[in-house]
Amino acid sequence: MATATAPKFADVKVGDALKPLVLPPISRHQLALYCGGSGDHNPIHVDLDFAKKFGFKDVFAHGMLSMAFLGRLVTSWVSQKQVRGLGTRFTSITWVGDVITVSGKVTGKREKDGETLVDLEIRCTNQSGQDTLQGTATVALN
C-alpha cells in the first residue's frame, strides 16, 4: 500500500534507497498458488519429477513471481497509478527455500510528456547475496 507520505519529485534525490522488502522463504505451496493464480501451468515449477527429467535438481520459482515482488516494492513507495514502467532481466534461478530481498534506489530524474519521472534500479537478491532479478522501474511523481 502506498504510504500517506507519498514522495515528492522535488524531495527525491538520485541515490535514495527504497525500504527493502524481505520475503518469507519460497515454499512449494507458494509455487502451487502462483501456478494457479498466474495461469502459468508449466509443470517445471510444481512437479519435481518433471523438473528432474529436464535436468534440474528441484522445482524452482516462476520468474514472474519474483517480478511481482519487484512490483510490490515499487507500489510500497508510490501508488500503482503512478507507475509508468516495470522491467527486469531474470539473472539466476530462485529455488525453493530461497529468502529473497527486494531493494531499489533512485537512478535518475527527468521530464517527459509533461510528467516528472523518477527512474529506479530494482533487484531481487537471494540469501547468498546473488541477484536473481535485475530490473528498472519508472514512476511519475508530482
Place this chain on the structure above:
Amino acid sequence: MELDKKLIGHEFTPFTATVEAGKIKLFCKAIGEEDPIYSDEAAAKAAGYRGITAPLTFLRALQADDPNKGGLLRLLNVDIGLILHGEQHFEYFAPVVVGDVVTCQEKVVDIYDKKGGALWFVVQEMEMKDQTGKLLAKGRGVTVVRNPDAAKK
C-alpha cells in the same frame, strides 16, 4: 535444435480476456499482496481507481487466458521443459480494473542464439487495449530456449 528465424514477425491471433476479481484474489494471495485496492471495490475507488485493480504483473496472467495458450511453443516446436523466462518489461498507460475486457495482441519480433546455439532467445512484444480501444499497456518478453542437443555434447 535450431529455431526458424523466418518466424520473426509472426503475429499471434488476438484474444480477449475479462479481468476477474477472483483471479486477482488468488494472484495476490500467491504473491503476498494485501493492499485492499486489489480486493475491495470501495477501497480501490477511494484510492482513485475505477474498480478493483489488477496488480502490475497480473497482465502476464491475463495472457494465460489465450484460448491458443502455448502457441509460441507450438510455433517453435519446443518442449515446455526447455524454456526459461529471460526478460519481461511492461509500459503502463492506464490501470487495468475488474470488468475490463482486454484485447491482447502478441508478435515475435526477434529470434537469436548465443553460446554457439546452446541457448536461443525469442523476443515477443504485446499490446493490451481495453473495450474502447484505449491502449492500457505494452509488454516485451524474452523466452530462453535451452538446446537439448547442446546439453548432450
